Amino acid sequence: NSKVIQTPRYLVKGQGQKAKMRCIPEKGHPVVFWYQQNKNNEFKFLINFQNQEVLQQIDMTEKRFSAECPSNSPCSLEIQSSEAGDSALYLCASSLETGSAETLYFGSGTRLTVL
């Protein structure tokens, strides 16, 4: 069972509003991933961190999202100005390391609805 904790479970925002979600990775896991799963069930990688450093992020995340993983605090992903197309399930996962065959367990996700 996953020990990744995500909050809130549901988030409803108006267009143009900020939308912030949080993730507490499994204890001892320095690597955190964020994925977006849209209504067509497609997964999109957004960003990943190792400790507090960004490893990789897609263009959309760089331009429209604010993400961080501070030490001793939950990781967060924030959309600066929500758009209707941002409505999706946002999934956080953590692992011990990148690259090698590391299992990813997902948190319960934050389901964002942008009205």
Next chain:
Amino acid sequence: GEQVEQLPSILRVQEGSSASINCSYEDSASNYFPWYKQEPGENPKLIIDIRSNMERKQIQELIVLLDKKAKRFSLHITDTQPGDSAMYFCAASNYAQGLTFGLGTRVSVFP
């Protein structure tokens, strides 16, 4: 980056029969292939995985096969039950971005 194709997109099987889902990948460096089951309104849950040093793995009614030469892997659910109805996703490990997922297979088990 890695690309993963998953087929079929929809699979209806009779209770007690087997269900098979096939995936293919492009990056020969991918070395880890998990399968996730996702029920409506829930997060994806890891059900079985296989690493590149194996060709076959079985956990109870789940069997995964990996053909590295052909860059294909598959999930077989034997003796399907109503509780097996869900979306199933295959994925391949990609160094930079963690996992690359297939588009999913909606499995429906009917009596």
